[in-house]
């Protein structure tokens with residue numbers, strides 16, 4: 001619980017490069033609903049970061065790719081001595097399966113250890129502990145805090161494949177879906193709904209057999225799908241994250257997408273992102289109201305009546321909800 005004004009003080013400190021303050025702000029976003037709300041009021045109208053989400057099944061190489069993208073970003077855009085504001089890359093690792101920062105995140109940290117000590121890079125894992133709207137809100141809140149603190153680029157790595165990943169991906173400006181060659185990985189990604197959200201598809205571990213087939217399958221599936229919402233055609237790329245092969249091309253594709261999104265396509269997307277976030281927060285609030293309602297005498301009376309057969313469940317729900 002924070003004293004009034006303390007979050008604003010922390011935000012000022014974070015803008016001056018204080019990483020302890022930044023870490024405290026991200027903890028507030030993660031754990032403290034009121035703090036998150038207060039922070040959003042301070043950060044939402046401020047600078048935005050270009051956010052790239054990397055998603056795909058565990059083990060496909062997202063952390064290794066993230067590590068390579070950090071290196072590439074710092075090498076290309078950040079000559080030594082540049083101002084802090086353009087020289088920073090934020091990384092948010094999301095693990096919805098764990099209420100604590102678990103083993104997967106520890107592994108990610110180790111894989112990104114080259115950068116963990118680089119003061120141009122800020123790596124943080126996020127596991128929402130029951131904030132209103134969950135991780136799908138905590139992640140964009142965290143990105144807004146990082147942007148306010150001067151991070152122009154934020155990479156979001158999501159662990160696993162599920163609804164939370166789709167939600168998180170829908171808040172990123174660019175979504176990279178990562179698969180590996182081999183039995184049905186591309187098909188699995190398609191089934192999980194990942195092709196629809198992909199801006200860039202990456203077949204990582206292209207040093208393994210089956211890469212050409214995976215690329216072909218993905219291209220075919222993309223051709224069968226709906227044309228893109230804003231004129232962007234997702235490229236299918238191959239990488240070997242462990243030795244850096246293909247990272248330059250991946251970076252170029254993301255840069256082209258960033259340029260594309262500076263036009264009308266970007267506005268469409270920002271509106272979609274905004275709608276998704278507002279919808280989720282509104283839904284979470286309605287759900288909370290229903291939980292409150294369930295603790296009232298009127299609710300108990302209605303349940304008694306339905307159980308006794310004197311009222312049907314539709315009538316009961318309507319009697320409780322109708323104003």
Ligand SMILES: Nc1nc2c(ncn2[C@@H]2O[C@H](COP(=O)(O)OP(=O)(O)O)[C@@H](O)[C@H]2O)c(=O)[nH]1
Nearest residue numbers: 058059060061062063064204205206240241242
């Ligand atoms: N052969 C090969 N192994 C890779 C490649 N990229 C990552 N790996 C390995 O795959 C394992 C999982 O990588 P990681 O980045 O942690 O995957 P994540 O779970 O998606 O974040 C690690 O042992 C990596 O070294 C690649 O391009 N080729």
Ligand SMILES: [Mg+2]
Nearest residue numbers: 062063108157
């Ligand atoms: Mg990982």
